[in-house]
Amino acid sequence: MHCYLIGVSHANTPIYIREKIFFSEYKKIQTLEILSEKRLDGVIILSTCNRCEIYVSTEDMEKDCKIVKDFFVNYFNVENIDDYLFEKKDIDAINHIYKVAAGLDSMIVGEDQILGQVKDALENSIDLGTSSKYLNKLFREAITTAKKIKNKLKISENPISISYIAVKMLCEKLNDLKDKKIVVVGTGKIGFLTISYLAENGARNILCVNRSYDKVQKLIKIYPFIKYFDYDDRYNLIKDADILITSTTSPHTIIHKKDIQKSDKQIIMLDLSMPRDIENDVKNLKNVELYDIDSISKISEENIQKRQKLGSEAINIIEDAISEFCKWADNMSVDKAIKKLNEQCDIIYKDTMSYINRKVELNHREQKIVEKMLLSALKRMIKVPIQVLKQTDEKQRQNEYIKILEELFDIR
Incomplete structure (x- = not known):
């Protein structure tokens, strides 16, 4: 699974442009519904005073990036919008939402309001059914990490808004x-x-x-x-x-x-x-x-000083959290392959039992014995591939194994 982000922010976009690239509550709902019809895996919109961003989870990065970027550009129809747009993919997009949630990418560093806005963005997409397992996990972990940073570094004791x-x-x-x-x-x-x-x-x-x-x-x-x-x-x-x-x-x-x-x-x-x-x-x-x-x-000199002070301390916490999230995300593709493998075994099991029952008349006890033996044989057959897949740490080799399994067992 990949993560894609497109948007504008205060970092490179002046306010007279940002106020044209802005989702009202109604437009958020409208846009999420439009994008959900384009068969994206998941979509979340974060639109605040400082930024207007669309987050997407996707299996097909090239295709879906183009769909979302074309939509963004055409929807707002702002002259020279490409001069202000930024795009981030995978680890860069992940790193971005963690910093945003913690207030490190805000105009007012460490401000509390952004954390609530990130929560609202996630809940809004969940309510409308446009989020995904991947984005749910990403945003929830970013929110949890932001809370940890605020508590550990005592940001809320001296709030700046x-x-x-x-x-x-x-x-x-x-x-x-x-x-x-x-x-x-x-x-x-x-x-x-x-x-x-x-x-x-x-x-x-x-x-x-x-x-x-x-x-x-x-x-x-x-x-x-x-x-x-x-x-x-x-x-x-x-x-x-x-x-x-x-x-x-x-x-x-x-x-x-x-x-x-x-x-x-x-x-x-x-x-x-x-x-x-x-x-x-x-x-x-x-x-x-x-x-x-x-x-x-x-x-605000105080804002500048706070940015410098909090930056390095918070980044260490974020890097550790992102490392854990990436491990989870890597296992997501493994879990998906294992789930498909088990589903294929279930199909074989049901087809085989149906065939046996048509050819042989079994009593209840015999039926249970055959079912147990068949299930056991099927599980033994996929046990070793699953173990090898789980124990492989190298991402490239893991992807190669998944591809081989998909071809051998026809589980694409």
């Missing part, structure tokens, strides 16, 4: 957030976390903009100083604000340059969304200082 870095940057730029008027649009996971960091750092003039009051109500119970405003009020609030933070799941921009009222008051805008909430041209306004998730992450 895009929300944490964004608020820390504001504190460094403005010194004190207490008297700053802060407009937060969107109260999902990122919005909630951002508000909690703002509150921890002394912010008390927080104006929450959301389409629904229910989510904001939960926040107000925790932080009574928060004020709720309707979504349509967002532009009126922006004109007097010191800070604007957006973190919605909108598929299109919700803050446009043409709708922002002219003002001499300086405002810092942080767009924590993907796709972006704030139109890129807004940065051209004289009073606006605009940051998106890419620019916020790059200026």
